[in-house]
Amino acid sequence: MIMVGTMAITLWVIGWAMKAPYAVRLNMMAMLLVGVMMIHVILPDGHPLRLATGGDARLWAIFFGFGVLVWVYSKFLGGLKARVKRPETAALKTDSFSPTELDRYARHIILREVGGPGQKALRDAKVLVVGAGGLGAPALEYLAAAGVGTIGVIDDDVVENANLHRQVIHLDRNIGIPKVHSAAEAMTAQNPFVTVRPYARRLDAEIAADLFSDYDLILDGSDNFVTRYLVNETAVAADKPLIAAALTQWEGQISVYEPAKGTPCYACVFPKPPDPALVPSCAEAGVIGPLPGVIGSMMAVEAMKLITGAGESLGGRLLIYDALYAQTRTIAVKPEPDCKVCKGKGLTAT
Numbered sequence: 001m002i003m004v005g006t007m008a009i010t011l012w013v014i015g016w017a018m019k020a021p022y023a024v025r026l027n028m029m030a031m032l033l034v035g036v037m038m039i040h041v042i043l044p045d046g047h048p049l050r051l052a053t054g055g056d057a058r059l060w061a062i063f064f065g066f067g068v069l070v071w072v073y074s075k076f077l078g079g080l081k082a083r084v085k086r087p088e089t090a091a092l093k094t095d096s097f098s099p100t101e102l103d104r105y106a107r108h109i110i111l112r113e114v115g116g117p118g119q120k121a122l123r124d125a126k127v128l129v130v131g132a133g134g135l136g137a138p139a140l141e142y143l144a145a146a147g148v149g150t151i152g153v154i155d156d157d158v159v160e161n162a163n164l165h166r167q168v169i170h171l172d173r174n175i176g177i178p179k180v181h182s183a184a185e186a187m188t189a190q191n192p193f194v195t196v197r198p199y200a201r202r203l204d205a206e207i208a209a210d211l212f213s214d215y216d217l218i219l220d221g222s223d224n225f226v227t228r229y230l231v232n233e234t235a236v237a238a239d240k241p242l243i244a245a246a247l248t249q250w251e252g253q254i255s256v257y258e259p260a261k262g263t264p265c266y267a268c269v270f271p272k273p274p275d276p277a278l279v280p281s282c283a284e285a286g287v288i289g290p291l292p293g294v295i296g297s298m299m300a301v302e303a304m305k306l307i308t309g310a311g312e313s314l315g316g317r318l319l320i321y322d323a324l325y326a327q328t329r330t331i332a333v334k335p336e337p338d339c340k341v342c343k344g345k346g347l348t349a350t
């Protein structure tokens with residue numbers, strides 16, 4: 001008995017000295033007890049080892065049973081505590097806002113065009129952002145800050161040093177990690193009342209339809225035409241409004257594509273991708289740092305207008321911002337009856 005007690009204390013002290021986690025030390029105790037019980041089961045009566053370890057297995061069985069009871073009880077308590085802690089986030093799913101949320105969104109709620117119903121619509125909205133780079137990053141930041149309840153973000157890139165002069169959602173310490181995880185971390189740190197769903201992969205035709213079906217609204221901030229056309233085709237097929245934008249050097253453009261509301265689709269306006277030689281990437285041509293912030297924030301504004309029904313959207317208009325000369329132009333764009341994607345659906349929309 002004394003020998004087993006000494007062994008238990010020695011093991012505990014060694015575990016403590018080696019900074020072994022509490023659970024590991026408890027496991028070592030359990031293993032010691034099982035070992036002692038095995039000695040009593042396997043060895044014959046009167047064996048010196050049995051005598052040295054108490055002589056009777058029943059005593060150790062009671063110890064073991066007591067330990068199991070304590071463990072089960074602590075697990076049960078842990079479960080209860082977790083359930084008690086949950087209401088803070090569970091409150092989000094109820095109809096009313098918590099006092100903290102009301103305070104957080106007070107400057108929204110006071111706006112006549114948003115109000116309480118608009119803020120609730122934002123909370124209930126599910127928005128998918130394609131790309132967590134230049135355009136996606138500011139859009140994601142503002143959507144999360146504004147309290148858009150569920151935000152999906154899909155991107156297969158990792159944060160690079162050369163992204164950081166414009167993609168301010170990503171931090172220096174996150175270089176090398178997937179952009180969607182870096183963005184999700186920043187968004188939930190800024191607003192813990194929203195749910196972020198990061199998808200660290202490239203959007204492809206295999207998953208697009210399924211993914212889009214989970215969301216009410218799509219924002220396209222991707223940096224390549226293959227993805228842009230796929231996003232448009234999937235959004236048209238699923239009848240989801242699409243906010244798409246693009247950037248080059250000093251210029252950005254943005255529009256809302258919602259054929260069901262009489263606007264063109266992206267392919268009506270840009271039926272064919274331009275010659276790649278004419279559209280250099282940010283890496284090849286450069287881009288002025290705050291430009292994605294301007295256009296990406298506009299994407300978030302348009303998203304919030306669509307969700308709350310405020311104002312007049314950019315549907316049917318292409319907004320072009322020339323940062324170098326500080327000029328903004330808006331061009332009317334129309335549905336094309338020969339469009340291969342939407343077949344000019346916007347022409348017959350009411």
Ligand SMILES: [Zn+2]
Binds near residue numbers: 264
């Ligand atoms: Zn079209």
